[in-house]
Amino acid sequence: MTRQKEPVRKEGNPPAHVAFVMDGNGRWATSRGLPRLAGHREGIANVEKIAIALKKRGVRYMTIYMFSTENWKRPKEEVDGIFDLLVEWFRDTVPCLMAQGVSIRHYGKPDRLPSGLAEALHEAAATSRGDDFVLGLAIDYGGRAEIVDAIRSVVSASHGGEHIDESAIADALYTSGVPDPDLIVRPGGELRLSNYMLWQAAYAELYFIPVLWPDFDELELDRALKAFDERHRRFGGL
Ligand code: IPE
Ligand code: IPE
Ligand code: MG
Numbered sequence: 001m002t003r004q005k006e007p008v009r010k011e012g013n014p015p016a017h018v019a020f021v022m023d024g025n026g027r028w029a030t031s032r033g034l035p036r037l038a039g040h041r042e043g044i045a046n047v048e049k050i051a052i053a054l055k056k057r058g059v060r061y062m063t064i065y066m067f068s069t070e071n072w073k074r075p076k077e078e079v080d081g082i083f084d085l086l087v088e089w090f091r092d093t094v095p096c097l098m099a100q101g102v103s104i105r106h107y108g109k110p111d112r113l114p115s116g117l118a119e120a121l122h123e124a125a126a127t128s129r130g131d132d133f134v135l136g137l138a139i140d141y142g143g144r145a146e147i148v149d150a151i152r153s154v155v156s157a158s159h160g161g162e163h164i165d166e167s168a169i170a171d172a173l174y175t176s177g178v179p180d181p182d183l184i185v186r187p188g189g190e191l192r193l194s195n196y197m198l199w200q201a202a203y204a205e206l207y208f209i210p211v212l213w214p215d216f217d218e219l220e221l222d223r224a225l226k227a228f229d230e231r232h233r234r235f236g237g238l
Contacts, residue, residue, distance in 0.1 A: 154168045184201060
């Protein structure tokens with residue numbers, strides 16, 4: 001038996017939770033003869049537009065994969081540049097999002113992030129009120145690391161492990177309390193999850209498109225939502 005949250009969506013309704021892999025920022029920039037960081041700037045700026053568009057369409061949860069546990073392998077200059085852009089975004093844009101009823105959550109561990117970014121994430125999450133629309137930011141996020149952390153915490157809280165079940169693990173994930181994504185959208189042309197929401201993706205509908213994230217606009221969003229609406233979800237039943 002599992003107490004895991006049932007998907008909230010009914011046929012014809014928007015998905016409750018849409019999760020995105022923000023991919024293709026680098027290629028967007030290089031194809032224009034620009035430095036990769038220009039693509040990251042454009043990609044980060046696009047998060048606000050898509051969040052507001054999803055909120056208007058009645059979606060309650062959006063998650064965006066912004067920096068993976070594997071992205072530390074990139075040149076230091078790019079990693080530092082991405083973090084600087086994120087700090088700027090927290091300063092200039094996140095307060096506007098929050099003023100429009102968007103709550104912020106961080107999925108990942110703050111420990112390795114520059115202190116300015118870790119503080120900005122903490123501050124935004126701590127001052128978020130309500131759950132009209134929850135924007136989850138997966139930063140220094142890895143699906144495997146998340147599962148390891150969850151197992152550590154349930155093992156330390158359980159006596160001998162006999163009470164460990166699917167719901168205990170789900171409740172110990174970074175996304176605790178958030179329904180699993182109904183739809184995972186990956187722009188950028190790659191057909192993989194790259195360590196994203198490995199547990200939560202169990203029954204997500206997957207949508208892959210070649211469009212690069214900075215070009216992912218409301219038209220593309222509506223295409224993704226329409227494709228989702230046309231899927232028949234069975235969850236193992238008939
Ligand atoms: C996604 O864009 C952002 C991060 C992974 C930080 P990429 O930087 O992966 O862009 P491409 O895939 O190289 O074009
Ligand atoms: C996935 O994109 C990680 C994020 C978007 C944060 P990557 O560009 O790192 O994925 P791979 O390397 O193509 O699998
Ligand atoms: Mg990429």
